[in-house]
Amino acid sequence: MKTLLVGEYRKGQLRDSCYELLAFAEKLGAESTLFLVGSPTDLPRTGGKLYLADVAKYGEFNPEAHKQLLLDVVAREKPDAVVFSHSSYGWDLAPRVALALKAAQISEVVDVVDGSFVVPSCNSKLRREVKANTAVSVITVQVGAFNPGQPAGTPTVVALDTEAVGALEFVGYETAEKGGVDLTKAEIIVSAGRGIGKKDNVELIARLAEALGGEYAASRPVVDAEWVEHNRQVGSTGQSVSPKLYLACGISGAVQHLAGMKRSEYVVAINTDRDAPIGEVADVLVIADLLQFVPVLTEKIKAL
């Protein structure tokens, strides 16, 4: 089996996700060739062949040009699978490539079992085993699902060029407002999820955090509802944290949230749903209504 792995380049830097793709190809027992719209000054540390298009010419976000460059390489290499990270770059580009190749797309692969690909469904509550009916498949791989080895080596670069012009104009990057809260350094984080029910209840979470001498934080739905400001969001689109204690209150544990807190040393989850995916990463799962439990816990901690 032959795979073509699609690396990513952002704000002038190679993203580490390409090493996860190499780990995925290795798990498949497949040969791999890399593709990257990037810069010759920051190449992946790996051997093998790398098709490189110059990011200075094509831009970091230009899906139509990137698609055409990739299709040219597919025509030359004839891979069995084209593999992306399931990231904002990958899930945007992969379907464009899949449709052009008349290929099935398999999204967010977390495992490979006997030649079938395993993907999550229903907020990771279910797993699906799927198979492509097409000669070529396009695959996106869940970020963090395949652990990379120690990167080493220098690729053999093949330069690429195309005439494709995109309909999208990339204006530039914007960074979300960063306030004074640096959750990455907090030793204790008490985090609020949708289960808190309403904005007024953020106070309960903040009080528990204060009693513990930590910071309070929130998952995406709570920030989207504007109950908590964005600079306290934990997850793939917020901050990645690694406290000694992470207390998840009413957080179901979507993969994007887990990506931001799985390096916590000790995780306690408080949830009414014992099947919530947060239970998978929790050292202790408290099955309770947090509106009743959190105030009781706060008072007992204060009394210590």
Added chain:
Amino acid sequence: MKILVCIKQVPDMESKFRINGAGTWYDESDLAWRINEYDEYAVEQGVRLKEQVGEAEMVVLSIGPDRVKEVIKKALAMGGDRGVHVKDDAAFAKDSFEIASIVAEYAQKESFDVIFTGMQSQDRASAQVGVFLAEMLGLPSVTTIVDFSYADGTVTASRELEGGLKAVVKVATPALFTCQLGLNTPRYPTLPNIMKAKKKELLTVEVAELLKVDERLETSRVYFPERKGGGLVLEGDVGEVADRLIAILKEKTTVL
């Protein structure tokens, strides 16, 4: 301007799921159904665009059994003008390519200036249908948008990237956008608007009239992931559980 919003009805994700008889999806009985969360933002953005340009019509389309009419009606009560129900009792078994093909077949009969979809569904979560649809219709697409503004035939949208970064993109219409959570604040349908929505056109089309392709992806098995967690489960009287938790934190961590 003609606006199309594609929506899906999904189970509440806090439901207790069971596997269906064939072992290829969840059992659809005894579930509470709602509009896919991402699609609710798509509906709201469609209504806002319609309100902004004035001279506009917004069509809401959904594929599935009769129950999906509920979410079409909700979208109409939020401000959509007419609904299209593609009746398909086996929609759950179709892959993203088939679903996108069905919508494309319908959409090419009317020419839409702006199409909104959710960036993914909460149940399948493949994040494919929106982009497939755009590519099938030969339209540019911008995915995962968290900001949208329209002026004189051009849309400026922000794509959400990782780690708090956004990419600002401009594109001329016609174009398709896939909506990320937090794009806007979806409105609640008011009672008068719910009543009005009942009188709006809701056309039913049989899926056989629109489906002209074969599936590309096959599901061989659906199952519950193994619980790896040796995680301790505490439940019962809240006071006692709090005491036990404090004892555990004292023993296992250095924070107390």
